[in-house]
Every structure is written in structure tokens, then in C-alpha cells.
Amino acid sequence: xxxxxxxxxxxxxxxxxxxxxxxxxxxxxxxxxxxxxxxxxxxxxxxxxxxxxxxxxxxxxxxxxxxxxxxxxxxxxxxxxxxxxxxxxxxxxxxxxxxxxxxxxxxxxxxxxxxxxxxxxxxxxxxxxxxxxxxxxxxxxxxxxxxxxxxxxxxxxxxxxxxxxxxxxxxxxxxxxxxxxxxxxxxxxxxxxxxxxxxxxxxxxxxxxxxxxxxxxxxxxxxxxxxxxxxxxxxxxxxxxxxxxxxxxxxxxxxxxxxxxxxxxxxxxxxxxxxxxxxxxxxxxxxxxxxxxxxxxxxxxxxxxxxxxxxxxxxxxxxxxxxxxxxxxxxxxxxxxxxxxxxxxxxxxxxxxxxxxxxxxxxxxxxxxxxxxxxxxxxxxxxxxxxxxxxx
Amino acid sequence: xxxxxxxxxxxxxxxxxxxxxxxxxxxxxxxxxxxxxxxxxxxxxxxxxxxxxxxxxxxxxxxxxxxxxxxxxxxxxxxxxxxxxxxxxxxxxxxxxxxxxxxxxxxxxxxxxxxxxxxxxxxxxxxxxxxxxxxxxxxxxxxxxxxxxxxxxxxxxxxxxxxxxxxxxxxxxxxxxxxxxxxxxxxxxxxxxxxxxxxxxxxxxxxxxxxxxxxxxxxxxxxxxxxxxxxxxxxxxxxxxxxxxxxxxxxxxxxxxxxxxxxxxxxxxxxxxxxxxxxxxxxxxxxxxxxxxxxxxxxxxxxxxxxxxxxxxxxxxxxxxxxxxxxxxxxxxxxxxxxxxxxxxxxxxxxxxxxxxxxxxxxxxxxxxxxxxxxxxxxxxxxxxxxxxxxx
Numbered sequence: 001x002x003x004x005x006x007x008x009x010x011x012x013x014x015x016x017x018x019x020x021x022x023x024x025x026x027x028x029x030x031x032x033x034x035x036x037x038x039x040x041x042x043x044x045x046x047x048x049x050x051x052x053x054x055x056x057x058x059x060x061x062x063x064x065x066x067x068x069x070x071x072x073x074x075x076x077x078x079x080x081x082x083x084x085x086x087x088x089x090x091x092x093x094x095x096x097x098x099x100x101x102x103x104x105x106x107x108x109x110x111x112x113x114x115x116x117x118x119x120x121x122x123x124x125x126x127x128x129x130x131x132x133x134x135x136x137x138x139x140x141x142x143x144x145x146x147x148x149x150x151x152x153x154x155x156x157x158x159x160x161x162x163x164x165x166x167x168x169x170x171x172x173x174x175x176x177x178x179x180x181x182x183x184x185x186x187x188x189x190x191x192x193x194x195x196x197x198x199x200x201x202x203x204x205x206x207x208x209x210x211x212x213x214x215x216x217x218x219x220x221x222x223x224x225x226x227x228x229x230x231x232x233x234x235x236x237x238x239x240x241x242x243x244x245x246x247x248x249x250x251x252x253x254x255x256x257x258x259x260x261x262x263x264x265x266x267x268x269x270x271x272x273x274x275x276x277x278x279x280x281x282x283x284x285x286x287x288x289x290x291x292x293x294x295x296x297x298x299x300x301x302x303x304x305x306x307x308x309x310x311x312x313x314x315x316x317x318x319x320x321x322x323x324x325x326x327x328x329x330x331x332x333x334x335x336x337x338x339x340x341x342x343x344x345x346x347x348x349x350x351x352x353x354x355x356x357x358x359x360x361x362x363x364x365x366x367x368x369x370x371x372x373x374x375x376x377x378x379x380x381x382x383x384x385x386x387x388x389x390x391x392x
Numbered sequence: 393x394x395x396x397x398x399x400x401x402x403x404x405x406x407x408x409x410x411x412x413x414x415x416x417x418x419x420x421x422x423x424x425x426x427x428x429x430x431x432x433x434x435x436x437x438x439x440x441x442x443x444x445x446x447x448x449x450x451x452x453x454x455x456x457x458x459x460x461x462x463x464x465x466x467x468x469x470x471x472x473x474x475x476x477x478x479x480x481x482x483x484x485x486x487x488x489x490x491x492x493x494x495x496x497x498x499x500x501x502x503x504x505x506x507x508x509x510x511x512x513x514x515x516x517x518x519x520x521x522x523x524x525x526x527x528x529x530x531x532x533x534x535x536x537x538x539x540x541x542x543x544x545x546x547x548x549x550x551x552x553x554x555x556x557x558x559x560x561x562x563x564x565x566x567x568x569x570x571x572x573x574x575x576x577x578x579x580x581x582x583x584x585x586x587x588x589x590x591x592x593x594x595x596x597x598x599x600x601x602x603x604x605x606x607x608x609x610x611x612x613x614x615x616x617x618x619x620x621x622x623x624x625x626x627x628x629x630x631x632x633x634x635x636x637x638x639x640x641x642x643x644x645x646x647x648x649x650x651x652x653x654x655x656x657x658x659x660x661x662x663x664x665x666x667x668x669x670x671x672x673x674x675x676x677x678x679x680x681x682x683x684x685x686x687x688x689x690x691x692x693x694x695x696x697x698x699x700x701x702x703x704x705x706x707x708x709x710x711x712x713x714x715x716x717x718x719x720x721x722x723x724x725x726x727x728x729x730x731x732x733x734x735x736x737x738x739x740x741x742x743x744x745x746x747x748x749x750x751x752x753x754x755x756x757x758x759x760x761x762x763x764x765x766x767x768x769x770x771x772x773x774x775x776x777x778x779x780x781x782x783x784x
Contacts, residue, residue, distance in 0.1 A: 037730065041737040044722065066705065066730045073706040074726045082722045313458065314465040330436065330474050334466045338429065338458045345433040348737060 002201045002229040004261045010375040012253045012280035015367045018230075018261055020086040020138040021199065022078065025053045027261060027282040028366055030273065030359040031088065032289065036061050037071070037081045040290045041349040042356065044082045049326060050357040051364070054086040054138075056285040059131050060095035064114045064121065068134040076136035087137040088285075091128045091170075093144035093163075093205070094234070094266070105145065107162065125169035133177045133200060141232060142170040144205040149240030156209030159235075160218050163207045164225070171226055174202040203263065205234040210244050212251050219255055231256065232263040233281075242272065249279040256280065270299055270362055270386060274379050277366050284363075289355030294348045296340045299358040303386050307351065312337040325357035326350070394593045394621040396653045402767040404645045404672035407759045410622075410653055412478040412530040413591065414470065417445045419653060419674040420758050422665065422751040423480065424681065428453050429463070429473040432682045433741040434748065436474045441718060442749040443756070446478040446530075448677040451523050452487035456506045456513065460526040468528035479529040480677075483520045483562075485536035485555075485597070486626070486658070497537065499554065517561035525569045525592060533624060534562040536597040541632030548601030551627075552610050555599045556617070563618055566594040595655065597626040602636050604643050611647055623648065624655040625673075634664065641671040648672065662691050662754055662778065666771050669758050676755075681747030686740045688732045691750040695778050699743065704729040717749035718742070 007015035016027040032039045032047060035058045039047055047055065057077060062068060071080045077087055093110075096103055102113040102120075109124030125143040132140035143166050145159040178199060204222045208214035222231070233252070236245045249264070256262055263283035264276050273284055289299065296307045300320040307319070315333035323329075327336070327350040339347030369378035399407035408419040424431045424439060427450045431439055439447065449469060454460060463472045469479055485502075488495055494505040494512075501516030517535040524532035535558050537551040570591060596614045600606035614623070625644070628637045641656070648654055655675035656668050665676055681691065688699045692712040699711070707725035715721075719728070719742040731739030761770035 036734045036736055037727070038734075038736050038738045043718070043738060043741070045718065061734075065734055066726075070706055070726065070730075074708050074724055080724075080727055080730075082727070314462055316466050326435070326437065332466055332472075334458075334462065335429070335472055335474070338462075338472075342428045342430075342457055344428055344430050345737060345740060346430045346435060349435070349741070 001199065004229070004259065006258065008371040008373070010370040010373050011278065013277050013366070013370050013375050014258075014280065014282070015370050016261060016282055018282075020054075020201075022084060022086045022138050023053070025086055026367060028273075028277045028363045029053055029283055030356075030363050031056045031283065031285040032356050033058075033285050033287045034081060034083075035287070036065070037077065039352075039356070040287075041294065041345075041352045042290070046326075046349070046353050047083070047356070050353060051360045052085075052356065054088060054283075055081075055083055056088045056090060057081070057135070057137065058092070058095060059089045059128060059135065059141075060092035060099075060123070062089075062135060063092065063123075063131050065116050068131045072134050072136075076134075078136060086139070088139040089132045089135055089137040089141065090265070091132065091141040091143040091205070092123050093128070093141075094146050096123055097146045098238075105162075107165065109143075109166075125166040126173045129170045129173040129177070129202070133174070136200065138200060139230065140174065140200050140202045142167045142202060142204045144207055144234055146207065146235050146238065147209055149210065149236075149238045149244070151209045153209075153211055153214070156207070156211050156214055159209075160207045160214055163205065164218065164221055167204050167222065168225060170202060171204075174200075201229045203230040203232050204228055205232040205265070207235045209235055210240050210248055212248065215248060215252055216255060219252065223257065228260060230261045230263060230283075232265050234265045236264065237267045237272065242275075245272070246275050246279065249276055249281065253280040270359065271383070273359065273362055274366065274382060277363075277370075278375060278379055284359075289359050290352040293352035293355040296347070296351065297355075298351050299355050301382075301385055302388065307333065307336050307347075308340050309337070319351075319354055320358070323354060323357060323361070325354050327354040327357075393591065396621070396651065398650065400763040400765070402762040402765050403670065405669050405758070405762050405767050406650075406672065406674070407762050408653060408674055410674075412446075412593075414476060414478045414530050415445070417478055418759060420665075420669045420755045420762075421445055421675055422748075422755050423448045423675065423677040424748050425450075425677050425679045426473060426475075427679070428457070429469065431744075431748070432679075433686065433737075433744045434682070438718075438741070438745050439475070439748070442745060443752045444477075444748065446480060446675075447473075447475055448480045448482060449473070449527070449529065450484070450487060451481045451520060451527065451533075452484035452491075452515070454481075454527060455484065455515075455523050457508050460523045464526050468526075470528065478531070480531040481524045481527055481529040481533065482657070483524065483533040483535040483597070484515050485520070485533075486538050488515055489538045490630075497554075499557065501535075501558075517558040518565045521562045521565040521569070521594070525566070528592065530592060531622065532566065532592055532594045534559045534594060534596050536599055536626055538599065538627050538630065539601055541602065541628075541630045541636070543601045545601075545603055545606070548599070548603050548606055551601075552599045552606055555597065556610065556613055559596050559614065559617060562594060563596075566592075593621045595622040595624050596620055597624040597657070599627045601627055602632050602640055604640065607640060607644055608647060611644065615649065620652060622653045622655060622675075624657050626657045628656065629659045629664065629678075634667075637664070638667050638671065641668055641673065645672040662751065663775070665751065665754055666758070666774060669755075669762075670767060670771055676751075681751050682744040685744035685747040688739070688743065689747075690743050691747050693774075693777055694780065699725065699728045699739075700732050701729070711743075711746055712750070715746060715749060715753070717746050719746040719749075
């Protein structure tokens with residue numbers, strides 16, 4: 001369990017197989033985001049059809065509504081959202097730092113105001129770990145302190161120190177839960193459902209902003225704290241320029257332990273996936289495909305397209321002729337444009353479906369390119385086409 | 393083509409097989425409504441999964457947006473909405489009389505204000521017929537003047553006379569289009585796409601409000617005007633009490649020609665379908681299953697259920713244990729409630745899907761009951777359970 005086997009490599013890029021309690025995942029992989037226990041506008045059947053291997057859900061959102069106790073009574077997160085393949089839960093760190101409204105941070109944890117009912121809540125490393133254990137995802141994330149992309153050295157240092165202290169507490173609590181589970185002594189409050197029939201793993205999150213020395217120090221100290229089954233890179237794609245993100249990844253990569261998977265959180269757009277895979281990243285998640293889809297923007301090999309464009313009014317061609325998704329094999333651009341003009345719900349779903357499939361195919365293509373040792377050539381071709389001007 | 397074969401009978405109720413250019417339809421049948429060329433929140437694949445045999449679309453809405461010319465250029469309505477089974481288009485009569493905003497009626501037709509851009513438009517019997525020909529549905533409806541359920545005799549008489557005059561004009565125009573199509577002389581404006589590869593039939597609409605004498609006179613005069621392949625009953629379920637609607641149907645039934653299918657427009661709710669099938673109706677359409685589904689109301693054998701009810705918070709049971717739809721075989725009431733509480737798009741779709749499947753199964757069950765000659769007993773049992781008090 002929680003094994004990662006590296007397959008082919010092409011420079012820093014690599015393919016891998018990640019074994020988790022609910023299945024194996026071929027990397028590089030894109031994980032669609034099911035913030036509230038559903039990938040917006042898509043059903044579990046749609047997700048399977050996109051080829052999704054692993055889905056992310058948000059601890060903060062599910063804790064606030066419906067509450068992890070409700071999800072436990074309904075059989076745990078897998079059963080609740082009818083997704084029987086691997087799941088990863090974010091720790092809630094990013095959410096409490098990025099959502100609007102009151103929050104107070106101290107070394108113990110974060111007091112926040114619920115975006116649902118305005119009520120006060122507290123997340124600590126221990127609570128975030130317990131909630132994730134109750135949800136029952138295959139992979140839980142450590143509770144972290146995220147700062148914006150432009151944070152100065154002192155701010156980023158402060159958040160890094162707190163994140164490292166919190167990581168120790170998360171790891172301790174997670175180890176306790178694992179021990180009790182192994183001994184069959186799990187407390188009733190964590191046994192409400194049938195889900196703890198498998199263990200869960202905890203991944204640390206590396207912070208440090210855009211400050212290379214901090215990132216390196218953070219990485220060194222994380223690796224000193226334990227033997228991890230995966231490592232997340234957080235605090236990127238949070239407002240800093242794309243070039244800066246790529247530089248941080250590039251400088252970090254030689255120092256990352258090769259044998260464990262690297263997960264770049266909250267990324268991303270197609271061009272970010274390609275750039276990060278070239279820099280040795282294995283896992284990704286982002287709301288971009290579904291959020292953009294709901295706005296009428298579709299990813300295509302020729303770059304993003306806004307389906308509301310009047311040019312598509314009588315366009316009988318598929319959105320993306322190279323795509324095998326339900327949207328592209330069934331519907332014309334003209335029909336999709338009509339759905340958006342008429343504000344029909346089906347449009348939101350069809351573009352979300354296509355965009356998720358697009359990113360999953362992109363990862364598939366990169367795996368194939370790495371296997372044949374030609375990622376650089378593939379990426380050059382891909383970028384030339386994706387960034388060419390003009391409506392496809 | 394356009395044949396209707398009666399199978400079994402049970403009192404006035406009967407089963408039948410309606411043969412149309414895009415397939416055969418077993419009656420009694422419920423047609424989901426795709427107002428704007430999409431059954432709201434459902435994909436063509438969802439519709440097939442519900443067992444839908446025939447779908448309705450609205451001439452008024454599609455004329456206003458995207459325009460029948462656009463749909464013709466995209467291959468006609470079947471191709472446009474990716475539905476390869478039978479389609480019926482309403483004539484636009486009901487819409488121009490029921491939508492908000494300006495309208496002016498004279499004997500020539502109706503001038504109306506578009507709900508999309510406020511622009512003025514005109515629908516006449518000839519235009520409504522031409523638009524429907526261009527859309528290319530299997531069944532077109534005559535352009536009619538609809539009055540509210542409480543209309544007095546003079547108002548209902550006036551609308552009936554106009555509807556009858558308009559029916560003659562629709563029939564004349566439809567016959568001209570058919571002739572030209574048969575002769576291969578169809579004008580270019582009606583040949584933009586590949587769809588006129590089959591003929592279309594036109595059904596009259598019986599008006600007359602709740603005035604029995606008017607209904608009977610209207611029926612007699614419609615039957616004198618031609619040899620129809622089907623007959624619609626309009627102007628019911630427009631504000632009159634349900635008991636009044638049932639009385640009108642009951643009094644009308646012995647006078648309806650048995651050999652052609654009877655289509656009760658805009659109906660309905662489960663109890664209305666059962667009552668109308670008992671009174672000899674064969675086809676139905678209504679937005680109730682999708683509109684109610686989007687509001688969180690689900691049809692079940694134990695009556696309607698509002699999924700937002702707090703009682704369902706940790707309810708792991710399916711919405712309807714007897715149902716074979718994706719919603720009921722995949723998701724718990726607790727999860728569906730969460731989707732509505734969290735305003736997730738998937739909830740709108742899952743309840744719409746279930747409600748459509750519910751009405752289609754209801755029609756299937758009635759067909760089986762009629763075949764075994766036991767509709768009355770079945771309907772008694774069904775009503776007892778459907779109307780019992782208490783949350784299921």
C-alpha cells in the first residue's frame with residue numbers, strides 16, 4: 001500500500017504508478033476537484049468517462065457542510081460521493097487562508113468564520129487530521145499555513161515555521177489514529193461507518209513562498225521529520241508570475257527525493273501542467289477545467305476557446321476534433337454556443353466534461369512522450385500549437 | 393408512416409404503437425420537454441437512460457433563439473439536439489399567449505415581444521407551420537389560440553373559432569410543403585440541411601376551454617376538416633380545477649375517434665397522467681418532472697418528497713427504492729440533500745433524471761396494467777399509496 005514505482009524518465013520528468021487503497025494511479029496525473037463532494041456539474045459516471053483516476057475533495061468545505069459526522073454516517077466520503085477510486089482530501093489550510101471573512105491564526109491553529117452560516121469554527125492540525133481520517137480518503141494532507149505569492153521573506157518564514165510545527169502535530173495525530181485502528185481500538189466517533197477498513201496516508205506540504213532558500217530549508221526539515229509516502233508543493237500558483245513558479249520548481253527538483261510522488265497543489269492550466277511535468281511533478285489538481293467550463297471557456301489543442309463567440313453560431317464542427325469525450329463526439333460548436341446563450345444547464349456540464357477530459361488526455365500524452373524519451377520534443381510541438389494566435 | 397395501432401384496452405384506456413419517421417413509440421407515453429432544444433439539466437444520453445421514446449421542443453423558443461435558420465444549418469432539430477428518436481414541436485401558440493410581455497392578436501396571427509431581446513415578432517399559422525417544417529420534427533402542431541382555464545363562454549368561443557380558422561391555414565400550408573417536398577421542388581430556404589429526408593405530420597389542437605358544448609363542436613369541426621394522424625387536446629391544465637379537467641376528458645372520450653392517438657398537452661403530474669390514461673389519453677408532455685426536480689421535489693410511489701427536508705440529512709436509503717434510475721441506484725437521500733443544500737448543479741440533474749424516469753415508468757406500468765385488463769385495480773392501489781400522508 002502507498003507504493004510508488006517509477007517507470008520511464010525523460011530528463012527530470014518521469015512516469016510512475018501510485019498504489020493506494022482504492023486503486024492504482026498512473027502518473028503524471030490530473031485530479032479533478034470535488035470541493036463539496038462533487039466535481040461541479042459532473043456525475044461519478046461522467047468522471048469515470050473522462051478517465052479520471054483520482055479525485056480531490058476539500059476538508060474545510062465538507063467539515064462546514066454537511067459535516068464529517070454526516071458523511072461518516074452515510075458510509076464515508078467514497079460512499080457519500082459514489083466514487084470508488086482513490087480520493088485525496090486537502091487539509092483545509094488553503095481554504096481558511098483564502099476564503100473571505102474573519103480568521104485568527106495562532107500557533108495552535110486557525111479560528112475562522114464559516115462561509116455557510118457565519119458561525120465560528122476552529123481548525124487545528126489535530127482536528128484537520130481527525131476530520132480527514134473520518135472522511136476516509138486514501139491520502140490526507142497536513143494542515144498548512146499558506147501565504148500569498150508576493151509574501152516577503154519574514155512572512156514566508158513565519159508561515160513555514162508554523163507549517164513545520166503543524167506537520168509534526170498532524171503526523172503524531174495521524175500515527176495515533178493508525179495505531180488505534182491497527183489495534184482495533186478506534187474510538188466510536190471514528191467508527192461510525194464502514195470506511196476505516198483500510199489505512200490512510202498523510203502527505204506533508206512544502207511552503208516557503210517564492211524564496212528559494214526557504215523552500216530548500218523547508219524541504220530538508222520535512223524530510224528530517226519522517227519517511228513520507230508523498231510530498232506536496234503548496235503555496236504556488238497563488239498570485240506569483242508563472243515564470244517564478246517554474247523557477248521555484250526547477251531549482252527544487254534536484255533536491256526532491258526521487259522515490260516518492262510530488263504533488264503540485266492547485267495547478268492548473270494546460271501550460272502549467274506541461275511546464276511542471278517537465279520539472280518532475282507527478283500529481284496536479286485544479287478547479288480550472290470546471291470553473292472555466294462553466295464560464296464557457298474550453299481547452300483545445302489550439303488554445304482556449306470561448307464558446308460564446310458569435311463565430312460558432314452555425315459551426316457544425318466539434319469543439320475539439322481530436323477529443324474523444326461525450327461533448328466532442330456528440331455535439332456541435334453551434335449547439336454548445338446555443339446552450340450558453342440560452343443559459344441551459346447542459347452547457348455547463350458539457351464544457352466541464354470536455355475540459356476535465358482534456359487535462360486527463362494531456363497527462364496521458366505526456367506519459368506516452370516520457371516513455372518514448374521524447375518529452376521535450378512533444379512539449380515544444382504542443383506549446384507551438386497551443387499558443388498560436390487565432391480562433392481554431 | 394404515422395400509423396397508430398391499438399393493442400390492448402381496459403375501459404376507455406388503451407395501449408398503442410405509434411410509428412413515426414424516427415421510430416416507434418409505445419403508448420401511453422410521457423414526453424419530456426426540451427423547450428430550448430435540451431431537456432433541462434439532462435443530456436441525450438440521460439434521456440435514453442430514462443427510457444424516453446419521444447421528446448417535445450418549443451417552436452416559439454427555438455424561433456426566437458437560435459432561430460430555425462441556425463438549426464437548419466446545423467442539420468435540423470434532431471441533429472442539433474443529438475436526439476435521433478421521435479420529436480414533436482409545439483406550434484408556439486401556447487407560448488405567445490402565456491409568456492409575459494406585449495402581444496396583439498388578430499385573425500391573421502399574433503404579434504409578440506421576444507422574451508430574449510424585446511424585439512417584435514409575428515407568428516401566423518403559415519409561419520408556425522413553416523418554422524416547424526424547417527425544424528423537422530416528426531410531428532408538428534397546428535397554431536392555436538389558448539385561453540385561461542377560467543375563460544367565459546364568449547372568450548372560449550372566440551378562441552375556438554380562431555383556432556379552427558388557423559387550423560385550415562396550417563393544414564393548407566403543411567400540404568403545400570409536403571407536395572413540394574414530394575416533387576423535389578422544395579425551396580432552398582427549406583433545404584439548407586439534410587433533414588427533409590422524411591415527411592412530417594401535422595396534428596390539430598382542440599380548444600374550447602371548460603365548456604363541454606364548445607369542446608364537442610370543436611371536435612366535430614376538426615374531424616370535418618381533414619383526416620388527421622393524431623389529435624391534441626389543448627387548453628387544459630391552464631388554471632382550471634383538476635376535477636374539471638377530468639370531467640372534460642371523460643365527457644369527450646366517447647366522441648374521440650378511436651383509431652388516432654390522443655395527446656393531452658402540458659400534462660402533467662403523476663396523478664394527472666393516471667386519471668387521463670383512465671380516460672383514454674395516449675400521449676403527454678410536461679415540464680413538471682424537470683421543474684420540480686430543480687426545485688428539489690422528487691416523485692415517489694409514496695407521493696412527492698422534498699429532498700431539502702432535514703429528515704434526510706443522514707438517510708442512506710435511495711430516493712425511491714423501487715426505481716432503477718442512475719440517481720436511485722447510485723446515491724443516498726443524504727447525499728442528494730447535501731447537493732441541494734450546497735447548491736451543486738449535480739443535484740438539479742439527478743432529481744430531474746429521476747422524475748423523468750418516474751413518469752416514464754408510470755406510463756410503462758399503466759401499459760402493463762391495461763394489457764392484463766386491470767387498470768382500474770392498479771390505479772386504485774397506486775392512488776392509495778401515492779396520496780397516503782407522511783414522509784416516506
